[in-house]
Amino acid sequence: QQQVKQSPQSLIVQKGGISIINCAYENTAFDYFPWYQQFPGKGPALLIAIRPDVSEKKEGRFTISFNKSAKQFSLHIMDSQPGDSATYFCAASMSEKLTFGTGTRLTIIP
Amino acid sequence: DAEITQSPRHKITETGRQVTLACHQTWNHNNMFWYRQDLGHGLRLIHYSYGVHDTNKGEVSDGYSVSRSNTEDLPLTLESAASSQTSVYFCASSAAGGATDTQYFGPGTRLTVL
DSSP states (O other): OOSEEEEOSEEEEETTSOEEEEEEEOOTTOOBEEEEEEOTTSOOEEEEEEOTTOSEEEETTEEEEEETTTTEEEEEESSOOGGGOEEEEEEEEETTEEEEOOOEEEEEEO | OOOEEEEOSEEEEOTTOOEEEEEEESSOOSEEEEEEEETTTEEEEEEEESSTTOOEEOTTOTTEEEOOSSSSBOOEEESSOOGGGOEEEEEEEEOTTOSSOOOEEOOOEEEEEO
16 A cells, blocks of 8 residues: 555656645654655665645745645656756654655656 | 664575575664565565564465564564565664654665575
């Protein structure tokens, strides 16, 4: 049973455009929702995270939008750059354990 | 600087052999985790530990074991390696009861079982 569903599986965006990745969760006991960024050959690294008591969090070009009633959250990357090309994972936490989505491979083209 | 390391980075073994993957962190974190990463599945939790002598099964624990004898290390053992265990393995750690549940990941071990 996949508790965190992520889409799309892959995404191609032009430089300067907006990249949007969506996730949906099932378990309302999740209490922390991070996004991780992973470059080839590296381990995932925390990008940005949100608690369910806020609807939006912004850090630089990265924004999480959170809809508690719909049990959905999304990552928006503004002014996407070639250096943003990576795999992105959403996750949901409960009892300090993370459940990950299946990942989105983002490619930014010039 | 605090870090989390994994060894070996690459390992090729044969079906039926016992294999141990090492994970060492200098964050002094109580929580440690092992994941496997496979295309189409994301990261799946194998085992985790909330402190010394504590171990718990994750989503895909069959065929794997861990032991936690100190804060810094959580070795992952494959009792009898199978081809289905060919994967990239990541270790992670986090502070217990922190304001966030940020997990810090190691660089990964690519394991091939022939």
